[in-house]
Amino acid sequence: xxxxxxxWLGRAPGGSQSWLNAMPHPPLACEIAAGxxxxxxxxxxxxxxxxxxxxxxxxxxxxxxxxxxxxxxxxDSVVQILRRVLDRAGIHGPETAxxxxxQVVRVFLLHxxxxxxxxxxxxPMLRWRLKKSVPFDVEDTVISFVPQPARGTGIEVVxxxxxxxxxxxxxxxxxxxxxxxxxxxxxxxxxxxxxxEAGPVLLARMAGTCLTTAIVRGPLLCVYRCSGLxxxxxxxxxxxxxxxxxPMAAYFQDTWKEPLQQVRLAGLGTRLExxxxxxxxxxxCPVAALAAAATLEDRLxxxxxxxxxxxxxxxxxxxxxxxx
Numbered sequence: 001x002x003x004x005x006x007x008w009l010g011r012a013p014g015g016s017q018s019w020l021n022a023m024p025h026p027p028l029a030c031e032i033a034a035g036x037x038x039x040x041x042x043x044x045x046x047x048x049x050x051x052x053x054x055x056x057x058x059x060x061x062x063x064x065x066x067x068x069x070x071x072x073x074x075x076d077s078v079v080q081i082l083r084r085v086l087d088r089a090g091i092h093g094p095e096t097a098x099x100x101x102x103q104v105v106r107v108f109l110l111h112x113x114x115x116x117x118x119x120x121x122x123x124p125m126l127r128w129r130l131k132k133s134v135p136f137d138v139e140d141t142v143i144s145f146v147p148q149p150a151r152g153t154g155i156e157v158v159x160x161x162x163x164x165x166x167x168x169x170x171x172x173x174x175x176x177x178x179x180x181x182x183x184x185x186x187x188x189x190x191x192x193x194x195x196x197e198a199g200p201v202l203l204a205r206m207a208g209t210c211l212t213t214a215i216v217r218g219p220l221l222c223v224y225r226c227s228g229l230x231x232x233x234x235x236x237x238x239x240x241x242x243x244x245x246x247p248m249a250a251y252f253q254d255t256w257k258e259p260l261q262q263v264r265l266a267g268l269g270t271r272l273e274x275x276x277x278x279x280x281x282x283x284x285c286p287v288a289a290l291a292a293a294a295t296l297e298d299r300l301x302x303x304x305x306x307x308x309x310x311x312x313x314x315x316x317x318x319x320x321x322x323x324x
Contacts, residue, residue: 026096026097026182028091028093028095028096028179029096029097029190030085030086030096030097030098030179031098031187031314032063032078032099032100032101032170032173033058033063033065033187033207033311034058034063034208035060035063035207036055036056036057036058037058037078037081037082037085038085038311038312039055039082039086039089039315040312041089041090042319054085054086054088054091055311056088058078058081059077061073062074062078063101065100065103065104065208065210066103066166067104067105067106067135067162067163067166068134068135068136068163068166069166070166071101072169072170075169079176082173082174082177083178086177086178086179094178094179094180095182096174096179096181097181097183097184097190097318098170098171098174098181098183098184098185099186099187099190099314099315099318100167100170101210102187102188102210102226103228104162104163104166104170104186105162105185106133106134107159107186107189108158108159108160109221109222109223110126110129110156110159111150111154111155111156111157112125112154112155112156112157113153113154113155114154114155115147115155123145126143126157126159127139127141127143130161134161134163136163140163141161141163142162142163142164142167143159143160143161144159145157145158145160146158148219148220148221149220151255151256158221158224160189167184170184187314188203188205188212188314190317190318191203191205191290193317193320193321194293194313194317195264195293196293196296197261199218199258199262200215200216200217200252200258200259200261200262201215201216201217201260201261202214202215202223202248202249202260202262202264203216203264204241204263204264204265204266204279205267205290205313206233206266208232209229209230209231209232210226210227210228210229211227211228211241212224212225212227213225213226213227213244213245213248215248215252215260217256222252222255222256223248227244229241233269233271233275234271236271238275238278239278241279242282245263245279246282249283259284259285260283260285261285261286262285262287262288263280263283263286263287263288264287264289264293266289266290266308267311272289289308290308290313291305291309299320300316304316304319
């Protein structure tokens with residue numbers, strides 16, 4: 001899935017936008033999530049981490065992810081913890097990629113008969129198309145997009161939308177901690193480069209009470225959904241997770257006329273095996289932890305594999321995107 005994420009449009013400070021692979025790919029990435037702050041850095045030009053062991057929890061209620069409402073209730077607390085994370089990782093230098101919760105960015109798959117090549121023409125077209133799909137003024141949005149081949153005629157455009165002032169909350173916290181976020185991307189979109197199987201793979205990723213489900217087929221993003229559940233993974237019944245995932249799998253199979261080949265799970269902690277067995281029984285395809293993917297065998301070291309299991313999968317995915 002590296003090709004979609006690698007081309008993703010980023011949000012640069014001051015509102016400018018550019019293709020992700022055309023921008024500097026900083027060797028530092030930090031994530032501000034609902035329950036933690038994490039950071040990782042690696043050497044330029046190499047897929048080797050340096051000082052990556054940096055994750056600290058956030059007190060409940062400090063960050064409350066939302067598409068349209070205030071997200072960071074106690075900015076000073078987040079800044080202090082982020083500075084501690086950076087110190088612990090031995091991170092110096094301001095340029096960074098900033099990863100934000102999935103709830104902050106809504107992702108759409110939009111079909112067009114034709115689509116302009118120039119962003120100056122594409123952005124107004126996307127805003128017009130999305131004006132009834134977001135719960136705020138569409139002019140108050142940051143829009144990123146990437147075209148991909150459609151199943152039939154026309155073109156499909158993967159579109160990420162965030163509220164400008166909400167995105168700015170996360171940027172300001174990073175700036176106060178001494179960072180310069182050159183690009184902002186949602187957590188699961190940053191994770192997708194960890195999936196490289198050619199056939200259709202479903203990723204189910206929990207973060208707090210948020211479940212993000214994505215189905216990728218080689219370089220294509222086929223299905224994407226972010227939904228809120230009633231409980232975190234520790235208290236969630238396997239059937240509740242299945243009830244959310246099964247309709248997505250059925251939709252894909254009905255639309256693409258082919259079955260899933262793999263299911264990858266992330267964010268389930270010590271209950272992974274319990275969920276894995278239930279999903280494998282119902283979906284009738286191999287189900288495994290994200291870090292257990294066969295395609296990662298030669299790409300992850302023991303340390304980076306442990307990071308995937310320790311809520312740092314998005315940081316590893318960002319590294320796998322380019323590596324520097």
